Amino acid sequence: MAKYKAIPQGFMTVGEVAKKMGVTVRTLQYYDKEELLSPSSESKGGRRLYTNKDLVTLHQIISLKSLGFSLGDIKQRLISLESPTDFANVLTKQADSIREKIEHLTASLTAIEQLKKEVLQMQTVNFKKYADIIVNLQMKNGSYYLIKRFDDDTLDHIRNRFDKESGLNFMDRFNRLSDEIIELQKASVSPESEKCQRVVKEYWGLIMEFTNGDMSMLPKLMEIGNIDTATNAWEERQKIVNDYLEPALQIYFSRLGTNPFEEIQ
Incomplete structure (x- = not known):
């Protein structure tokens, strides 16, 4: 039984x-x-x-x-399953959730690959820089390449000078101004022109904002900005900006009657 x-x-x-x-x-x-x-x-x-x-x-x-x-x-x-429409709604919601998960995982994979590339390029173990790169990758800050070019003192200055919101705001203004400078370069606008000098003044203002007026940081910024051979898209873009700005800055300082870079040498 x-x-x-x-x-x-x-x-x-x-x-x-x-x-x-x-x-x-x-x-x-x-x-x-x-x-x-x-x-x-x-x-x-x-x-x-x-x-x-x-x-x-x-x-x-x-x-x-x-x-x-x-x-x-x-x-x-x-979702209750009382009709074919109910079941279809379940599948739709599951598909939407999976797409969101795929987007998140894709972003995470991209960040991991970028971090691996940066770690190998840095050659030395520096967990403080690794952490900064990770934070900037999570914020989707495309300028994270800069971090490996900064020394520890400059990175400490950045951490003390900016929080997440103000840092992203600064980089947004810096990138938008860089885009404007590249457009001037493409249009072959003369460094002496009023339009170029207005942009140079704004650019110099950003540098002063970044340093908080500490002129002793200028040599480090010059070293960081010295890009002989670009290794990524950001550096290629910044090299164009630097090459165009160099003579324009000389004109700007000449008109001011002072050159802060010469004064600190």
């Missing part, structure tokens, strides 16, 4: 569901306890029974959990 009566057609035991869906019986019992997924029926012998609809709901749970959602979040996201 069988220990249990036959399971009605269309129903499954907790063990069968666990085997089909690749989860443990304990997991299903926990979901039942948390009222996330309770069996749809119970046999005359008291066995908890699941249906194919329960399997689809379990698939929702497993998919959302794999995307990093907590059980509390999942409970709020579960």
Whole structure:
């Protein structure tokens, strides 16, 4: 005589569901306890029974959990399955969540590859710089290449001078001004022109803002800005800016009657 009566057609035991869906019986019992997924029926012998609809709901749970959602979040996201439209909505939401996850993972992979490249180029172990590069990669600051060119004193100055918001704001203004300078260079605008000198004045103002008026930092900035051979897109762009600005700055300082770079030498 069988220990249990036959399971009605269309129903499954907790063990069968666990085997089909690749989860443990304990997991299903926990979901039942948390009222996330309770069996749809119970046999005359008291066995908890699941249906194919329960399997689809379990698939929702497993998919959302794999995307990093907590059980509390999942409970709020579960969609009732009463019509083909409901099921289609489940698949749409899962697809959207997967796309978001792919975008996040792609960004993480890009950051890891960029960090690996920078670490190998630096040649020496410097965890302080590694941390700065990671932070800037997370902020999607495309100018993170600069970090490996800074010495520790300059990096300490930056950390003390700027927080995340003000740092990104500064780099945004610096990059927009660099774009304007490149456009002037492409248009062959003369360094003596009023338009060029206005941009040079603004550029020098950014340098003073960066140094907070500390002229002793200028030699370091000159060394950092000295790019003989560009190794990446940012350096190629900055080299164009530097080459165009050098004579324009000389004219600017000449008109001011002073040259701060000569004074500190």
